[in-house]
Amino acid sequence: MAGQGRQANENDKNVVVVMVPFPAQGHLNQLLHLSRLISSYDIHVHYVGTITHCRQAKIRVHGWNPVFTSHMIHFHEVPTPAFSSPPPNPHASLKFPSHLQPSFDAALLLREPVAALVSLLSPTARRVIVIHDSFIPSIIQDVVSIPNVKAYSFQPVSTFLIACYYSEIVGKPLAIDDDVARKLPRRGTTMTSEMMQLVNRQKRHHKYSSGVLFDTCRAIEAPFLDVLAKVNAKQWAIGPFNPVEVCNKSTDQRHNCLEWLDNQAPDSVIYVSFGTTTTLTNEQIHALASGLEKSDQKFVWVLRDADKGDIFTGNTRVCQLPKGYEERIKAKGQGKILRDWAPQLEILAHVSTGGFMSHCGWNSCMESMTMGVPMATWPMHSDQPHNALLVTEVLKIGVVVKDWTLCNELVESQTIEKAVKELMASEEGEKIRKRAMELGTAVKRSVAEGGDTHREFDDFIEHICRFHHRSHL
Incomplete structure (x- = not known):
């Protein structure tokens, strides 16, 4: 597993990570899995979300037990104003969960709590690393000017999807032939207009990111990672985040x-x-x-x-x-x-x-x-x-x-x-x-010692633990 077995060195000490997921189950889950991997490098992780969504992430995690990492992963549960969400509508013409839009919009309220936490951690940490979901980059705009803080964007989607969007700029990947291209959905047809507006309003805040993280690996998406390397100054393919070895043996808590x-x-x-x-x-x-x-x-x-x-x-x-x-x-x-x-x-x-x-x-x-x-x-x-x-x-x-x-x-x-x-x-x-x-x-070979993911994860950890003066950022 990426990150496991590596000995922490003195340069890792006093580096902390602040993790800020988007409040939807798939996003919460991916960044909680990533928190586990980063904590295996003897780095403390602070996972920030609403009270409801932190609780949801913890009770639904599978493949490992958060109790075993409780001394390394710290949950910061943020109270948010009460809002009402309509029930799911099975008859909606588009299956996008529009009933969750109020909680998606409320994610932007994490801006101040994140700034407060980073300001609290910054004086006692050599470096604070903020990893935020790419859907909500605006929440880190107040902290990136702090000298010992750097922010990284996590992309919760496939690089295939992103490469399709960038193909007009850098060219179509060879893995996407004409038959596949004809079947690609038109932009804006897979989400509601309200969600598209949220995504579009966030675009101007992507400039705060110092690099991009992907939950994928070259074994799965090498052609698309190569395309994105042309547009991303720094990127790391460090997936899968989920455990690759899962125990199915009999236990008292087995489903x-x-x-x-x-x-x-x-x-x-x-x-x-x-x-x-x-x-x-x-x-x-x-x-x-x-x-x-x-x-x-x-x-x-x-x-x-x-x-x-x-x-x-x-x-x-x-x-x-x-x-x-x-x-x-x-x-x-x-x-x-x-x-x-x-x-x-x-x-x-x-x-x-x-x-x-x-x-x-x-x-x-x-x-x-x-x-x-x-x-x-x-x-x-x-x-x-x-x-x-x-x-x-x-x-x-x-x-x-x-x-x-x-x-x-x-x-x-x-x-x-x-x-x-x-x-x-x-x-x-x-x-x-x-x-x-x-x-x-x-x-599985990719995350093993010497595999692509294992090497990229080590490279990312070394990158965030390495000290750079502000002029080098």
Whole structure:
């Protein structure tokens, strides 16, 4: 694992990192994983967020136990003004979680608390490093003028997506052929206008960053990292942030779905989960239920409504299955339906898991690729259509369930059944699985001693611990 086993030297002492994530689950999760990696270099990390989102990040982390790093990762829970968020709307024409926009906008209120924390740390630290989500660079504008403070932007999306945007300036990567280019979504069509306005208002603040961090590695995205190296003065590909070795052995706290997986054949189960920001209509849930059952393949399905602005308050919609479905699936031993938070990394790492039907959020893509699990892609919004193309058209480690050009249409049960069978029970599916497993092996090799990620992580740590006078920044 990147960062583990390296001895801290005197130059590392009294360097602290302030981590500021964007308040959406995938973003919170990635920067908490990064906090763990940085803390393994004997560097204290201060993780800043609202009270709700710090709590959310801690209770949902998987693959490691934050208790073991509590002396190195310090949470700063910021009270924010109360705001109301509407419930998720399963009938919205665009699946972007517009109901979370109030909490996204409230993230900009972290500017003053971050400045106060950095001002408190600066006099006693040789250097303060602020790593902020690229969605909210304005929150560090007050601290970058402090002589011993430097800020770095974290990009929570694939370099494939970013390289597509920069291709007009620096040229199209060779890995993007004309067929792929024709399938790229048009700008502004994957988010709401309100979110686009937030992103656009933040653009002028990117100048405060001294470099860019990516949750990826060359084994996955080398051509796109090469493109971005032409526009970024400093960049580091230091992913995957998530643990690459996950223990599935029996423990008292082990999730019961893992025990069910223990009794299934290797590579025989497809894991179905669409993340935390997507809500489906009852009609679509019924079609998915039918398609999974008719495929005759084993499955673990996480069936939850999208997160609310505050996941700890109020009632949550219970997604309805066809009458008698859950009992029938259980009696046949075909599947397991989870309605609570699922240990995704442990499920993907399990020997019985042979596929992942996913919304293609970057967190989920990285976790699936890390564990060598092929994907059935069903993008919903934001970066997900790009990620789906990367998986199916570029890396060729997945099959399409839903084409983004048909994003407003119901995915029929027959389409779902066909995609599941193709991935889990066909000769082509076996070829895809073999490529996914080879990629997973390459990713694990990347984070091992001497691998690309391991070297880049060491380089980043040495960079932030090296003393530079202000004129050199």
